[in-house]
Amino acid sequence: MAFWKGKSQAPDEDPPPTSLLARMRTGLRKTRDVLNTDIRDLFKSEGRLVDDPFLEELFARLIRTDMGVGPATTLRDQVAEEFRGRVVKLEEVLTNISRQTEKMLSGQSNALFEAPSGPTVILVVGVNGSGKTTSIAKLANNLHRSGKRVLLGAGDTFRAAAVEQLTVWAGRIGCEIVTGPPDADPASVAFRTAQRAADEKFDVAVIDTAGRLQTQTHLMQQLDKIRRVVGKQVEGAPHEVLLVLDATAGQNAISQARGFSEVAGCTGIILAKLDGSAKGGVILPIHQQFDLPVKFIGLGEGLDDLAPFDPKSFAEALF
């Protein structure tokens, strides 16, 4: 599925290809296993009476996916409202929870902002090792394949191997990249990336940044500087500041989201490594607590392992 409408792309109303749903199911297997195995344990083949002890157990099991108290309470209350006092089958409860999850995750647009004229500049930020560089490669690959001219900016000049890592990805994707010498000012690399994207009429520039903690004031100021310099080159840039969160961090991802979204002016979230996490439920509090749409989810280490976030397929893949 292309993330932007390209000339070659199928219309929006086309259902996502089954391969994407299949990949999502595979990617969410760990979380689904915890949820389903746990909830399945509550049932016998003839069904189970929905009473207070059942609802309490259900709540405890939902919490284990790191969805947090709020969403688990909503899901439990919904099950209580529909089934209390009845003997029900596992499938009925799972369907109810899945629908409710979809509802809770709806209401935000996952569309990538596209600059009306000139290149769209996307800045990618997050803590160390959250999956920034890999997510950039996946995003660039998708945009490139949908016919966009993509320029990468190796703005992580802090770690020697980082430039090389992104250069290798650029080679595999077949897109261009702007790099700087080791220890160069990341803002100068970002500046040159935006400049070249504008001069050479690229459709999109995606700029990598070094991992940082939201508490490292000087590094957060450096992000500010990057934002300012690209804004001077391209009107309205950066058009997207995507925060990459590591889904295996569970509830910790929430505090990262809080810190970054306040300081870095984030416009959306990429939730990476969902495939390696049994804590995929964390997407619920992330969705509810921040005014930041989850735009993409990472489902593996390969170039095809990034999916636009879609509440319906996500909820379906989860149960």
Ligand SMILES: Nc1nc2c(ncn2[C@@H]2O[C@H](COP(=O)(O)OP(=O)(O)OP(=O)(O)O)[C@@H](O)[C@H]2O)c(=O)[nH]1
């Ligand atoms: N399973 C899985 N692994 C991922 C995913 N995204 C990234 N990774 C892996 O996570 C590790 C870190 O990814 P990077 O993309 O280098 O993370 P980063 O945020 O750029 O790291 P720094 O630049 O060091 O801050 C790598 O081994 C990636 O292959 C994902 O969606 N699923």
Ligand SMILES: [Mg+2]
């Ligand atoms: Mg990196």
